[in-house]
Amino acid sequence: MNDNTLPENPLFNQGELPDFSAIQAEHVVPAVREAIRVGREKLKTLEQLQNPTWQAFVLPLRDISRRLDRIWGTVGHLLGVKNSDALRAAHEEVQPEVVEFQLSIGQNPALFKSWQALQAAGPKEITTAARKRIVEAAIRDARLSGVALEGEKQKRFNEIQRDLAALATKFSNAVLDATKAFQIVLTKPEEIAGLPQSWLAGAAHAAQAKGHAGATAENGPWLVTLDYPSYYPVLQHAQNRALREQVYRASVTRASSEKLNNWPVIDEILRLRHENAQILGFANYAQVSLAAKMAPETKNVREMIVNLGKVAKPQAQNEFVRLTEYAKQKGHEDSLQLWDIAFYSERRREELYSFTDEELRPYFPLPKVLSGMFDLAEKLFTVKIAAAPTQPKVWHRDVQYFDVYDTTAKKIAGFFLDPYARSGEKRGGAWMDVCRQREATEESLVLPVAYLVCNGTPPVGEKPSLMTFTEVETLFHEFGHGLQHMLTTVDEYEASGISNVEWDAVELPSQFMENWVYERSVIDQISGHVETGEPLPQPLFEKIIAAKNYMAGSILLRQLYFSLLDLELHEVHGGTLVGVAKDGGKPTEVHGGTLVGVATEGGKPTEVHGETVRDVQRRIAAEYTVIPPLPEDAFLCSFSHIFAGGYAAGYYSYKWAEVLSADAFAAFEEAGLNDDGAIRELGRRYRETVLARGGSEHPLEVYRAFRGRDATIDALLRHNGLIQAA
Structure with missing residues (x-):
């Protein structure tokens, strides 16, 4: 099977940019598994390499990583901006396989030896400062990935990495679900006293989207959610103190209830990270x-x-x-x-x-x-930025794509802008992520493309989004x-x-x-x-x-x-108290453990508990x-x-x-x-x-x-x- 398998899968065959209008949850599992299968086949050849060079070793390894990066990166992006139950399920199904494959690269002794051989070759192969840093980082990351581990230690380390990846997804989904679950419908004038007109318009618009067809800024009803543009203005402006308290308590207890509870997830994440560190030889x-x-x-x-x-x-x-x-x-x-x-x-x-x-x-x-x-x-920076004359297929109608040009009007980069909050499918906060990485190949120069994602105030009616200064x-x-x-x-x-x-x-x-x-x-x-x-x-x-x-x-x-x-x-x-305590019972050296007791009697702890x-x-x-x-x-x-x-x-x-x-x-x-x-x-x-x-x-x-x-x-x-x- 060649690299052109799954011709109908828009995740596996993305072209210059992903076609987000075509990508569905059912594309995730086959695309990821095929990328891993192709990668494993190519790794076999690299493992047999006797005289590694940049051309013969790094470039083929890069090709393996790039293919999976693009697929998994696109899936991760969609998980943040267009979350759904089907996408979650697909992501969770193959996430352990992705982690396992990435570990198989990081922990591969043959690849590690090739990186070390490249480093030993010096200027003959490492011809630029960038290549020197890449080799150093690869060796460091291989060690942090457990390349030196053997037997049961490596097996346990790998189990931890898979579990941590799954726990991070579980944590994120719980936050999204808890945010989605909290809603207050306000119907009385005294409930909205002090809230600005722009908030009332947005809250009525949100209420319309949730089935309150007749909602207006003037007469309500108005919907409060835990999306930042909704709840924070309530804390800032609502004269109704009971409403402020209700919203504040909801915001600081999000994802901590019996149904959606991240406390045990946090405990497990911290415990596994600590165990991970100790396996690697860190405190x-x-x-x-x-x-x-x-x-x-x-x-x-x-x-x-x-x-x-x-x-x-x-x-x-x-x-x-x-x-x-x-x-x-x-x-x-x-x-x-x-x-x-x-x-x-x-x-x-x-x-x-x-x-x-x-x-x-x-x-x-x-x-x-x-x-x-x-x-x-x-x-x-002497660059020009303009909306692309032909817009690519995007994941939501609010998204726009821009081209970046140098002084000679040559295109050098591009970016997607997703500016507004979308309750229920888009995670909170703001971030930049990578869609395409700059890279010179023998055939062409791949231009960098970014995702710029914010959760600003959406437009209401015919008016554009009117931004707060913070936004x-x-x-x-x-x-x-x-x-x-x-x-x-x-x-x-x-x-x-x-x-x-x-x-x-x-x-x-x-x-x-x-x-x-x-x-x-x-x-x-x-x-x-x-x-x-x-x-x-x-x-x-x-x-x-x-x-x-x-x-x-x-x-x-x-x-x-x-x-x-x-x-x-x-x-x-995550562990136990170590070191000697003095200066009023405060430990002077604590590592790898939990600060728990007061030390007396020659500096030995007299009480240690979790x-x-x-x-x-x-x-x-x-x-x-x-x-x-x-x-x-x-x-x-x-x-x-x-x-x-x-x-x-x-x-x-x-x-x-x-x-x-x-x-x-x-x-x-x-x-x-x-x-x-x-x-x-x-x-x-x-x-x-x-x-x-x-x-x-x-x-x-x-x-x-x-x-x-x-x-x-x-x-x-x-x-x-x-x-x-x-």
Whole structure:
């Protein structure tokens, strides 16, 4: 059977781009199994290779990986944007086979020896920096995949990998189902008091979709869901405190009920990750995670969190005191609860800076924001972006495809944009993912293609989507990821775009782009009133700037809480206490286990017992929150980043990379943001380093090539208005 089998299967034979209109759930299993069958046949030849060369070894191995990457990547993408029971079932059926096949490559001794032989051959075969990094990463990843394991250890390791993949899918599906299951239908005027007109229109539109044919923004009924554009405005604006409490409790207990309960899934994931680490010879899973990251050790990550926490915690405490005083002035008699914070924060922000999100929305219709964002990319990176003249077949009518051109009008990349929330079939959050990877072959140059996915406010009626300022920032963030993927100049599949970029550096380009939405010249490009076309007025812009660092200490502390909790769960939770404890009974060395007791009598623990995940959460929350979480708080049960995404023991990456992104933007500030010539020159250098080099060099070296030095935390603190506290 040749590679052209399954001619009618649009997953197996995708062509230049997938035909999403043709892909059905029944295509998944045969396409995946055929890709694996073909891959196994080709692996047999590679295993017999006596004198591995780049041409004879790496390129055929790449071909095997690319085929499965495209099929499985498309399935994973659809699982995120067009979820269905049939697609889930197909995914779950073959997921163990995919994991097993990938492990068979990572753990193949013959392939490992070929990688080592290539490394030993040196410049004769490894002719570029990109190839050197690819070989180093392949050897490292093979070791992390258990290539050195034998017998029962390897068998158990493989079982764990299959189980972890299935558990991640189970976790994600439970979050989606719990989100889908929660609905409140509001019918009375007192229930919707304070909620803005745009929310009422969206909630009535959602109610229509659920069978309330006569729903209107004016008369209802209005549907509340746990999709972010629905529930968060309720927390911000609803005067009905009981409604805010109901929605808040639902959001933080999502996927923790008896029917959809991710607590045991979390326990099993953490237990298996810890066992996985120990089989590989690491003390804990955090060490496994950092083995392929920019941060040298967990102590470096903790040091960053602690240093930022020293600034953020007192600032957050002061912000809470001021918010409490404000709420009392407004007649709030008892103590502030967690469902009151967003409401009074928004009221105080409106008073301090005299504007609301709803005032801003009409100035940010999505088409205008896109046009201005593309103009900025042209100015900084000399690229042109336009809607493709012929649109490919997409998975939903709201999706649009764009082409990216260089200065000679040559097409160099493309991307799909899926901008709006869709309850029930699309997971929450926003992300960039890979559809096609840049790669030079003997026949052609494969151009990079990205998926840019957001969960913004959908359009209602004849009006386009009117974006909140936060949604504008999110779009710029994902576009930054897309730029690194699309503007790479690396021709090697395994190191182009975001491939082989250390995870804690991958947020640099995304967070860098967010800074531009606070520049007047960019605001002029991305804003235009939906009715008059007028750009955002200067007084409103000045209020946005003044409000930029409102509650900055609280926001930073929240991210540090998530980061340290993630690290602690993977570094400490899951085993036994080791080391010597002193300094008031606090352990000075803890690894591979659970922090559980007080040590006395010569430093030996006198009490050791299991610490649950919730215990760890409460311990970290005591230090890194101002208001403790509710006793039933289960936000971890929907923390998909670390339990169903790629951020396990790596959530700190957002802050690690934000240090880099703030320092990078400071270079543009130093050059003079009004100096177009200097900005274009600096943009060229940024493109040629941070965006172009992908995973062909270590990100520290790439950053130094752009900035001329290492990054410091000064710009991050300054941009957050915290530099004086430092």
